[in-house]
Amino acid sequence: MSYLDIVNELQQAFPKPVSDRMHDSYFVFSFMRALDQLDDMKSIKPLLDKPVELDYEQARRRRIDEQPATVEEVSQELVGYLSGMFIWGHPRSQINVVPSPTIPSVIGGLLPSIYNPNLCSDESSRGVAVAEVEAVAMTADLLGYDAEQAGGVFTFGGTGTALYGVKIGLEKAYPGTMAAGIRGPAALICSTAAHYACQTVAGWLGLGHDHVIHVPTDEENAIRTCLLETHCRDVLKEGGKIAAIIATMGTTDAFGVDDLQAVYDIREQLVEEFDLDYRPHIHADAVIGWAWSVFNDYDFESNPLEFRPRTVRSLAGTKRRISKLHLADSIGIDFHKTGFAPYVSSLFLCKDAADLQLITRDEKTTPYLFQSGHYHPGRYTLETTRGGGGPMSALANLRLFGKQGMRALLGHLVTMAEELRARLESHAAIHVLNDENYGPVTLFRVYPDEVDTFTLPRREQTDPRCREELLKYNDYNRRIFDLIQDEALQGRGVVLSLTDCYRETDYGEPIVALKSYIMSPFATEWYAGVVLESLQRARAIVDGNGSPPGADAP
């Protein structure tokens, strides 16, 4: 076979460059076949097909074939890799802050994957560059920034947004670092409940993990602002610099929200008091909390969407702090978390687009780029090639939901979480840990019957003499989790998750907790009952007066 025969054959595997209806239907049909196969993998269980043993040994032995394969062969094989995947949008799935992407956001990701716009510049992305600018403007305005003044880019995840924020902060603390390199230590200050992305960023930017200051949190999992002030003061008194203060606006585990107003006031006061020649940069890690901005102008008094009183209280409680987002110098936003977009769709926003100048490359370094056009984010992005999927799927959902759709959807998730909390709280053997946090996530601990759950959880947190009990019940909760997980994978219960360290006790031990993160638009109250029943069965087994599911009762 000559090479041309092979090329002819392979042409079938590419979309046709000029209109060809027959071949278009082949393309669509190939995709539909894959979707059909996936559909056959659905059941009442919250996962595709069944749990699979992952065989990395065999995977490492895999080699490229000599001969090409067909589109059908390849796509069928690809579908197989999704076997065992959780269906995040299934109401029996309450695992983590992972959304089920909407249909328009999937299309927003698919279209660029066919035509490959490169957001390095508008020469190579055309209208998709406009989509990015629109998504930036809409989000900036939604979060309370002046959209005319703000700027931003989509990047590689929430970690990427923090990287941009701290990099800009570092340039403010030590101007010219981009060119000259780091000339002195600079602190990154965040709370103990902040995401480990803060560590990552400090490591990668050369600040060093040792220069991350983790300020303890209060019972609401928010940074203790008086301690924040003390730490900032200590750094400045010793003549040190602050690269950035990261306020976490929605912590990963408990939905704690920092008091940005207080953080801002502290920064302003210290700039004056120490007569600083720079303003320590405040970056808001709002990758989870940003979406609650839709409630900034919701009338909680008249409550036109008819949320229940408990939901109103919860939403208003979050809004109180989220409405301060505009005080941050930059904000990280994940559409792929609370914006129902596919991975990866993260937006880094700057209050003042001029801040992006601080990280802009010298034009001389990119002679082959930016010869025409008006929009060249590649001059300041860390990435060179940037795909169009992030902004297109974000824009898709902003358009699809509007503010009202987002309010309804988030309100529903919070209502379902409140329902679950109410039921967990009324159970004598269960203690809800984050009852001062008002998001879709609930962390709780389960205890055996004899435990007094009115006093023990508090003592576990504070009293070192409780260490042994704490560890014993950590273990207890792990066992409960395993049983619930087994049941859920059979399609009987609800898949929850387990966090190894919801937070540390005052004496430095990790508190293990069960976690329910409700993200499914299909969630109903009924599933709260399912969680409770499943917990009951698991407790009965661990306490030794029940039998495992499926086993014969004595």
Ligand SMILES: *Cc1c(COP(=O)(O)O)cnc(C)c1O
């Ligand atoms: C998830 C998360 C991150 C990291 O974001 P990715 O998009 O997963 O990279 C950072 N901060 C917080 C608070 C998070 O929850």
